[in-house]
Amino acid sequence: MTAPHTIRRPPPAGIATPRLMIPGPCQSRPDVLAAFQRPVTAHYGPSWARTHEEALTLLRQVLGAPWVYLLPGSGSLAIEAAVVNTFRPGQLVVIPRTGYFGRRLIEVARAHGLKVRDLAVEPDRAVDPRHVADLLPGADGVILVHVETSTGIRHPVADIAEVARQAGAAVVVDAVSSIAGEELDVQGWGVDAVAASTQKGLGCPPGLGIVALSEHGHARTLDDHPRPWYLDLTRWDREREESFDWEPHPVTMPTNLVFALIASLSTMVDRGLGEWRQERARVAEHCRERLTERGFTLVGAPADRAALVVVARCGRPADVRLHVLREAGIAIAGGLDPVRDAIRIGLMGQNGTIEMVDECTAALGTNRWPPTEASLL
Amino acid sequence: MTAPHTIRRPPPAGIATPRLMIPGPCQSRPDVLAAFQRPVTAHYGPSWARTHEEALTLLRQVLGAPWVYLLPGSGSLAIEAAVVNTFRPGQLVVIPRTGYFGRRLIEVARAHGLKVRDLAVEPDRAVDPRHVADLLPGADGVILVHVETSTGIRHPVADIAEVARQAGAAVVVDAVSSIAGEELDVQGWGVDAVAASTQKGLGCPPGLGIVALSEHGHARTLDDHPRPWYLDLTRWDREREESFDWEPHPVTMPTNLVFALIASLSTMVDRGLGEWRQERARVAEHCRERLTERGFTLVGAPADRAALVVVARCGRPADVRLHVLREAGIAIAGGLDPVRDAIRIGLMGQNGTIEMVDECTAALGTNRWPPTEASLL
Structure with a gap:
């Protein structure tokens, strides 16, 4: 019942955490x-x-x-x-x-x-x-x-x-x-x-x-x-x-x-909700262009694709569910039923920007894909 | 529906907040x-x-x-x-x-x-x-x-x-x-x-x-x-x-x-759970002694009184539900059914200490009781 355990302290605040580009949770501004x-x-x-x-x-x-x-x-x-x-x-x-x-x-x-x-x-x-x-x-x-x-x-x-x-x-x-x-x-x-x-x-x-x-x-x-x-x-x-x-x-x-x-x-609300949403759509579109350039196949018809999450097939079922682009220090997500052979990139919060999309997709391009166990979180 | 509103920014982090001695939530160490x-x-x-x-x-x-x-x-x-x-x-x-x-x-x-x-x-x-x-x-x-x-x-x-x-x-x-x-x-x-x-x-x-x-x-x-x-x-x-x-x-x-x-x-767990609880009980007992000295009447028989919350009658139904000892910058709570004519002091987290009890009960002693509207949060 009260099994012996080893106390494993949580890492101190400020430790290097991968920057989240998973489809939630996100990191806050x-x-x-x-x-x-x-x-x-x-x-x-x-x-x-x-x-x-x-x-x-x-x-x-x-x-x-x-x-x-x-x-x-x-x-x-x-x-x-x-x-x-x-x-x-x-x-x-x-x-x-x-x-x-x-x-x-x-x-x-x-x-x-x-x-x-x-x-x-x-x-x-x-x-x-x-x-x-x-x-x-x-x-x-x-x-x-x-x-x-x-x-x-x-x-x-x-x-x-x-x-x-x-x-x-x-x-x-x-x-x-x-x-x-x-x-x-x-x-x-x-x-x-x-x-x-x-x-x-x-x-x-x-x-x-x-x-x-x-x-x-x-x-x-x-x-x-x-x-x-x-x-x-x-x-x-x-x-x-x-x-x-x-x-x-x-x-x-x-x-x-x-x-x-x-x-x-x-x-x-200050920025205007319409403008806020248009900006989200622009970042997502940019992400899709970059992924297409790198040979990924996007899921769905263009008019149906979401603004906060981009899902792209990577050619074979991913054998891991969370991918960390270790050198870049960025976390993206793997596929989830019914699209297992995919990566999923979240574009929310602090990291939902054109700059982060460029950094993330560049890191994708220089990584063996799917990543090895060694690149896991 | 989308009523016009004035954006009221939350106070910046670090603003003076009363130190909580209410029966939850508490402030963390x-x-x-x-x-x-x-x-x-x-x-x-x-x-x-x-x-x-x-x-x-x-x-x-x-x-x-x-x-x-x-x-x-x-x-x-x-x-x-x-x-x-x-x-x-x-x-x-x-x-x-x-x-x-x-x-x-x-x-x-x-x-x-x-x-x-x-x-x-x-x-x-x-x-x-x-x-x-x-x-x-x-x-x-x-x-x-x-x-x-x-x-x-x-x-x-x-x-x-x-x-x-x-x-x-x-x-x-x-x-x-x-x-x-x-x-x-x-x-x-x-x-x-x-x-x-x-x-x-x-x-x-x-x-x-x-x-x-x-x-x-x-x-x-x-x-x-x-x-x-x-x-x-x-x-x-x-x-x-x-x-x-x-x-x-x-x-x-x-x-x-x-x-x-x-x-x-x-x-x-490091301190030992028994010792941890004894320390809580000691702080609560100290709080009860101080309140008794100041003329408050404790609720319940001594053996039945809790360690993390102290409830004491203040002689008449409190006309406010949250009391802030403004000069001391400490918040305590008012009575709740079925003991409306009471104050309630929480002894948890950062502020569950002998020192805070002394500061809080001293502030109680120098405040008109129940407090005026001006001393409300």
């Missing part, structure tokens, strides 16, 4: 990291309540959503919250099997007692809204990945929301890998619920799940159906209403992370 | 904070897998538990995980209504479809194991707060586990406010599941829930009953087994917090 590193403060009191509200206000702009919640936890927790507040156990949902994270949506839905009609999707293709429409009769909703991290494909949320609305079906979107990198207008597109997290496009450390709802989506949460205590958004509403100026959430909040989130979101 | 502030690393790979395992190994020693899980989220999430993995919907549990957090246990249990027999407990009294025994016939388990933060009372977990074992009932313990401050031997005491978090007795920032199970408690989780995807510990087991040396958990982990946790736990 210095100003975001400075906000993260403040001394811990209380998660209640008037000053804290204003800070929390500021974070929600900024997120509402980024997501085009009137209702936003910060849930301590990971993106998967936020996805589960979006699902369990939108659907009752026993309802039927259509879920496109877009890849590794599409399959996760199916698992989460089934854990909540939903019946699932899953829609097979080829790894190189975006979901066709007509195929969703074909499966919608009799279904209560669609649950969909916006950007599938395993393929780097962006799926057409606006078009799928449109066919769902016509069929009277609710729409829940996993935006963990798209937030702040792709256009996403929760209210305007008629999406009911969106889930995301802090450690990818928002450029912060991991630790907070984000749920955003449209007015229609919020109305669905008010339906009195069973759901876990922690994930019950009616509880989060009630705490916020009763204690808006004091402690507007029912559980302890990672305060440092909320300060970091405000710092990061403020930069995006 | 410099070595713990240094580990927390490392650049973000990937939550997978061989190096990360060793780090994660090191944290679990240390926690096993602190809790006397063979099975430990780190769940991104708050202590309340860990409580819900402990409950939903131990009991099936429809089962009957006894829950002592010990205060604010005892009531939360009742809410969590009901959200999972459990039937609850709640046991009224006076704010100044520890739960009487005989009263629990009286309610056990026909019940499947007991869910219990170890240290109730609203009263500062430690409840007799070992004795209650004993009567539960005799009745064939499972025991789940909320150790959020007791971990590392009170003796707790999950396997030895026959407790099934314990829930805790990082930001109190472990001296780290908030953001991770902790679940610990005995062998018996672990066997209960293997029962095939419905539970949320995120909280299903059989999924966490499966990921750990399948990917022990790579990514031993199903979701993104706040890596910084795990490094901080190792730094903090290492100190406790």
Whole structure:
């Protein structure tokens, strides 16, 4: 039970860590990291309540959503919250099997007692809204990945929301890998619920799940159906209403992370969200050009490729899952089902720049590929 | 929807923050904070897998538990995980209504479809194991707060586990406010599941829930009953087994917090856990003596008072909930149901020292009490 162990101290702060160009988590910019590193403060009191509200206000702009919640936890927790507040156990949902994270949506839905009609999707293709429409009769909703991290494909949320609305079906979107990198207008597109997290496009450390709802989506949460205590958004509403100026959430909040989130979101809003996203798209396009020059084959059609993650086949199944370009001190990721023979490069946070793309792809070009065991982290 | 807003920058790092002596979160010691502030690393790979395992190994020693899980989220999430993995919907549990957090246990249990027999407990009294025994016939388990933060009372977990074992009932313990401050031997005491978090007795920032199970408690989780995807510990087991040396958990982990946790736990284990706890008890006793000298009335009988939080009545209901001793730059907490007319002092992390107790109680003595609005945070 209390097995003997050797205490292995964590490396001291400041030790050389590979620069992350994996598809999340990312490394934060210095100003975001400075906000993260403040001394811990209380998660209640008037000053804290204003800070929390500021974070929600900024997120509402980024997501085009009137209702936003910060849930301590990971993106998967936020996805589960979006699902369990939108659907009752026993309802039927259509879920496109877009890849590794599409399959996760199916698992989460089934854990909540939903019946699932899953829609097979080829790894190189975006979901066709007509195929969703074909499966919608009799279904209560669609649950969909916006950007599938395993393929780097962006799926057409606006078009799928449109066919769902016509069929009277609710729409829940996993935006963990798209937030702040792709256009996403929760209210305007008629999406009911969106889930995301802090450690990818928002450029912060991991630790907070984000749920955003449209007015229609919020109305669905008010339906009195069973759901876990922690994930019950009616509880989060009630705490916020009763204690808006004091402690507007029912559980302890990672305060440092909320300060970091405000710092990061403020930069995006100051720059203009459209310009921010265009810059992400330009960096991704630059990365794709460099990879193509070096003989990699990009996944998907040009119009469907995501802004924050680039997936390219490297010709044979990668026998390692995390690649470190050791000489360059840069970490990129290997392939994930259903595209195992791939590298995946994340373009988020501190390292999502043209300069880092050049350095990374140059290092790729001078490395034997796939790398040897000796080049592993 | 996208209401206009004024961007309010977070205060820069290093701004004067009151020193926290609230019952969680606490401020971390410099070595713990240094580990927390490392650049973000990937939550997978061989190096990360060793780090994660090191944290679990240390926690096993602190809790006397063979099975430990780190769940991104708050202590309340860990409580819900402990409950939903131990009991099936429809089962009957006894829950002592010990205060604010005892009531939360009742809410969590009901959200999972459990039937609850709640046991009224006076704010100044520890739960009487005989009263629990009286309610056990026909019940499947007991869910219990170890240290109730609203009263500062430690409840007799070992004795209650004993009567539960005799009745064939499972025991789940909320150790959020007791971990590392009170003796707790999950396997030895026959407790099934314990829930805790990082930001109190472990001296780290908030953001991770902790679940610990005995062998018996672990066997209960293997029962095939419905539970949320995120909280299903059989999924966490499966990921750990399948990917022990790579990514031993199903979701993104706040890596910084795990490094901080190792730094903090290492100190406790190095010093010896018994000595560590005795030191906590000495600091708490010192705090109680100082408060008594200043005319405060302590809650509970001496043998039942907790080590990490001191609750004392201040003679009239506090009209504020967070008190800042402004001249001293120290924050303490006000009363919480069922002891509203109280102050609560946390003795955790960086500020859980004799010196800080002296400074804090001296500042209390020179402040008008309750404090004026002007002394609020």
